[in-house]
Amino acid sequence: MEWEVVIGLEIHAQLATKSKIFSGASTAYGAQPNTQACAVDLGFPGVLPVLNQEAVRMAVKFGLAIDAEIAPYSVFARKNYFYPDLPKGYQISQFELPIVGPGHIDIEVDGNIKRIGVTRAHLEEDAGKSLHADFHGLTGIDLNRAGTPLLEIVSEPDMRSAKEAVAYMRKLHELVRYLEICDGNMQEGSFRCDANVSVRPKGQQELGTRTELKNINSFRFVERAINHEVERQIDVIENGGTIIQETRLYDADADETRPMRSKEEANDYRYFPDPDLLPVYIEDSLKEQVKSELPELPAAKKERFMSQFGLDQETAGILTSTRELAHFFELTVEASDNAVKLAANWISGDLLGALNKQSLDITESPIDPVRLGGLIKRISDNTISGKIAKQVFETMWHGQDSADDIIEAQGLKQITDSGAIEAIIDTIIANNPKQVEQYLGGKEKVFGFFVGQVMKETQGKASPAEVNKMLKQKLKK
């Protein structure tokens, strides 16, 4: 039987506010345990939550960026459950009236654009962390994370493969960083993903029973976890079994999903409006203001890079993958006197390659756009060859000098004096009569030998095009 896979994702993005969603405690990552957990975060009696305006603003920003409706009136609710990393016994979340209504995100898979519906996005508070390391048979609780603002972004079950799910997740990841509402750091848990997965016979309208995969916090694991779960579900059904609706954890080490020890009646959250918080009204003026501050979004930027700079789809995609990289590219183009193609090639090739090798981000690049642009300028005006440029790049990577200083200091200027090159070629031809004979006898491969000799003699400083041209002429005679 042919099966169709149905996937919906819930993404939790920690909002990049300085303080928590309902208290004035810091949200900075990596502090000593419980030094950023105040009375509100600890759920002390008598405290009251006060909503952070920046969290509201960021949610609105996200909503506008995905063409969603922003609720003029939204309400916070209590989601009740008991777990030690949630001291109040409930999580403040949104249930019936979320701040962001239906919107959409376009993804691209194998060259096809597909629109994925976003059902809603709502504000809520993060929980603390449980540390299960050995504390004499006890569990350690760090509540620094408790109360960190989260935007939970819920998609429609619109994805039909793990690949589409990853594409959607990447797109969202790119977007929240463009909007500067989330740092997207997956190692630190700033951007987390749960996947709802089900299968159904192809052509069937009704959805199959779904399982929820938790704990899949890298793009690679999302794809693997979903593919494993799909295989498992098909196996179960084809062997006459039925899928149970349950939460499963992905174990990256064993590369399999397994059921979470089900918390008894865990899904009975008994939501009700939080009496500690009044409804939130979003005025049109706030929406207008946020809208006017929206940056150029990734899709628009990519389009512009293609039309303005004449880049192909792939290169434009790479260069706009983060706002910082796109900015770096534009500054480099400027510094190189508009050598667009060279700038695109050098950044997407040599620079990203070198950064990758040392696990550096574009913002940590040892070579800034001005210096890189300076190097590219010298390639485009033929001062140095592409080969020599790689050598200059290497030197720039390890130092502070400009390309011009390095070219000058190391005497790397391309030899443009054709008389000098001609003299060298004459000598080489005179010294290698045997090869000349071979070449004239039709052994064209030997041509490479002559080019190599000239390059050796000029230490790579002759223009390869020039050398080729002159050699061809000389060897004809």
Next chain:
Amino acid sequence: MSLTADDVKKIAHLARLGIDQQNIDNYTQDLSRMLDLMTQMNDLNTDDVAPMAHPLDQQQRLRPDEVTEPNQREKFQSIAPQVENGLYLVPKVID
């Protein structure tokens, strides 16, 4: 009677409330009466009434995004039953 004794036991368990077996009937009756009142109110025509999420007809005040809470860990942990290395210790929980 809109609730059963089993409903009450379930609700108590979900809220982690320990209730005396002998009081269950009383709770069942009391809670049922409240729900019955709700049912009665449901009969009213409220087509022209906007639902309220809060009894106060006001909107939520927002706070500027500033860190205002200093670290008071020692103070908070001085009344905790058990702490170690800055962590609160609780009976073991397994996912």
